[in-house]
Amino acid sequence: xxxxxxxSLMLKETIRLAILEDIGPGDITSLLTIPDSKKAKANIxxxxxxxxxxxxxxxxxxxxxxxxxxxxxxxxxxxYIRKGDIIAEIKGTAKGILAGERIALxxxxxxxxxxxxxxxxxxxxxxLPVKIADTRKTTPGLRFMEKYGVRIGGGxxxxxxxxxxxLIKDNHIKIVGGVKKAVMLAKKxxxxxxxxxxxxxxxxxxxxxxxxxxxxxxxxxxxxxxxxAVKIAKGRVLLEASGNVNLDNIRSIAETGVxxxxxxxxxxxxxxxxxxxxxx
Numbered sequence: 001x002x003x004x005x006x007x008s009l010m011l012k013e014t015i016r017l018a019i020l021e022d023i024g025p026g027d028i029t030s031l032l033t034i035p036d037s038k039k040a041k042a043n044i045x046x047x048x049x050x051x052x053x054x055x056x057x058x059x060x061x062x063x064x065x066x067x068x069x070x071x072x073x074x075x076x077x078x079x080y081i082r083k084g085d086i087i088a089e090i091k092g093t094a095k096g097i098l099a100g101e102r103i104a105l106x107x108x109x110x111x112x113x114x115x116x117x118x119x120x121x122x123x124x125x126x127x128l129p130v131k132i133a134d135t136r137k138t139t140p141g142l143r144f145m146e147k148y149g150v151r152i153g154g155g156x157x158x159x160x161x162x163x164x165x166x167l168i169k170d171n172h173i174k175i176v177g178g179v180k181k182a183v184m185l186a187k188k189x190x191x192x193x194x195x196x197x198x199x200x201x202x203x204x205x206x207x208x209x210x211x212x213x214x215x216x217x218x219x220x221x222x223x224x225x226x227x228x229a230v231k232i233a234k235g236r237v238l239l240e241a242s243g244n245v246n247l248d249n250i251r252s253i254a255e256t257g258v259x260x261x262x263x264x265x266x267x268x269x270x271x272x273x274x275x276x277x278x279x280x
Contacts, residue, residue, distance in 0.1 A: 007144050011057070014141055015064050018103045023065075030095045040094035040279055042101075044108070046081040047274035051119045053077050053152040054111035055088065057145060058104040066096030078115070078152045087275070094279075101277050109272040110142075111149040117270045118153025121263060124247055125254040130261055131156040133240070137264035146267045158262055166190060168197045170219070179204050183211035196240070205229050209237060217262070219243050223252055230257035 044058075052075050062069045069092030074085075081087060090097055121132045132155040138146045147157045159165030168182045176182040179197060186195045196215035197208040202225055208216050209232070216233070218226050220243035233239060240260040241253050253261055 010144050011060060012064075014145070015060055015103075017141070018061070018107075019064060022103050023099050027095065027099045030098050034094050034098070036093070036095065038094040039092065040097050042090045042097050042277050042279045043086045044088040044090070044105075044275060044277050046083055046085045046087055047276055048083050050081050050112050050273040051116040051153060052079045052081050052087065052112055053115035053149045054108040054145070057107050057111065057148075058088070061104045061107065062090065062092075062096070062100045065100045066093055068092055069096050069100075081112075089280075090277075097277075097279075105275055105277055106272075107145065109275050110270070111145055111152075112275070113270040113272045114146055114149035114267055115153035116273060118150050118155040118266045120247060121250055121266060122154035124250045125261070128251075128254045130254045130258060132266075133158045133260050133262040134267050135242075135262050135264040136161070137268040139267075149270075150266060153266075155266065156260070164193075166193050166195045167217070168195065168213075170198055170200065173198075173204075179207040180211040183208065183213055187212065198242075201225070202228060202232075206232065209233060213237060215240060215260075217242050218258065223249075223256055226253065226256040226258060 055073055055077060059071055062071060069090060072089040075081060075087055118132065125132065134147055134150045134155060135158055136143070143160065147160065150157060159167065166186050168186060173179055173182050176185065179199065183195060183197060194214035196217060197213040198217040198219050199205045199208050200219050200221070205216060205218065215238040217240040218229055221229070226241055230239060238260065239258045240262055241256070241258045242262040245253060245261055245263045250261060
C-alpha cells in the first residue's frame with residue numbers, strides 16, 4: 001500500500017493547524033487597514049547562502065489561504081541560493097499574501113536549513129558508497145516535511161514511524177531478555193519487513209548476526225570496532241553507524257565500510273536559514 005495519500009493528508013492537516021494557530025479567526029491588523037480588493041506583489045528573498053527546499057510546501061500554504069494567489073518560482077528545489085537572490089514572486093490579494101507570509105517563511109526557512117546541513121554531511125562522504133540517513137528525532141507534526149528536506153539535501157530516509165520498519169533497540173532487548181530472543185520473536189511475527197537490531201558492542205553484534213538480523217545498527221561504537229564489524233559481517237547484512245556523528249568524524253566513519261550513517265542532528269538541530277518576504 002502506498003503511503004503517499006497518507007502523507008498528503010498529513011500535509012493538509014499540518015497546514016490547516018498552522019493557519020488556525022497563526023491566523024485564527026482572522027488577521028486583525030489587515031482586516032482593519034487593508035481593503036479586500038487590494039492587490040499586491042511580493043518577493044521571497046534569500047538573506048544568506050543556503051540550499052533551497054520547501055517551495056511546494058509554500059505553494060500549499062498559499063493555496064489553502066487564497067487559491068487565487070499566483071506564485072512564480074525562479075529556483076528549483078535543491079538549488080544553491082546566494083544572499084540577495086529572489087527565490088519566488090507572489091501575486092494576489094494583499095490580505096492573502098500577508099496572512100500566509102509567516103507560515104510560509106517558517107516552513108521554508110526550517111526545511112531549507114535541514115536540506116543545507118544534510119548537503120554538508122553528504123559532501124563530506126562524497127565518493128564513498130554510504131548513505132546519509134535521518135532518524136525519528138524530528139519536530140512533532142513536521143516529520144514528513146523534515147524528511148523531505150533530508151531527501152532534497154542528498155540524504156536518505158530511515159523508517160518514517162514505528163509502523164513501517166522493525167528496529168529492535170536497547171530497551172526492547174532489555175525487556176525481552178536478549179538480542180537473539182528479540183530477533184526470533186520479530187521473525188516469527190512478521191516475515192515481510194526487514195529486521196534491524198541496535199547493538200552497542202561486538203558481542204551483541206555477533207549475536208544479532210547469528211540470529212539472522214537483516215540490518216545491524218552499530219550504536220556509539222568506536223571506529224576500530226566498526227571496522228571489525230564490517231570485516232566479520234563480510235557483506236551478509238547491512239551495517240548502520242549511529243551516535244555522536246558530526247562533520248569532523250563522518251568521513252572516518254564512512255571509510256570503515258558501513259552502508260548507512262544515521263544522524264539525528266540533521267533534523268533536530270538544523271538551524272533555520274534567513275529568508276524574508278518583501279512587498280514590491
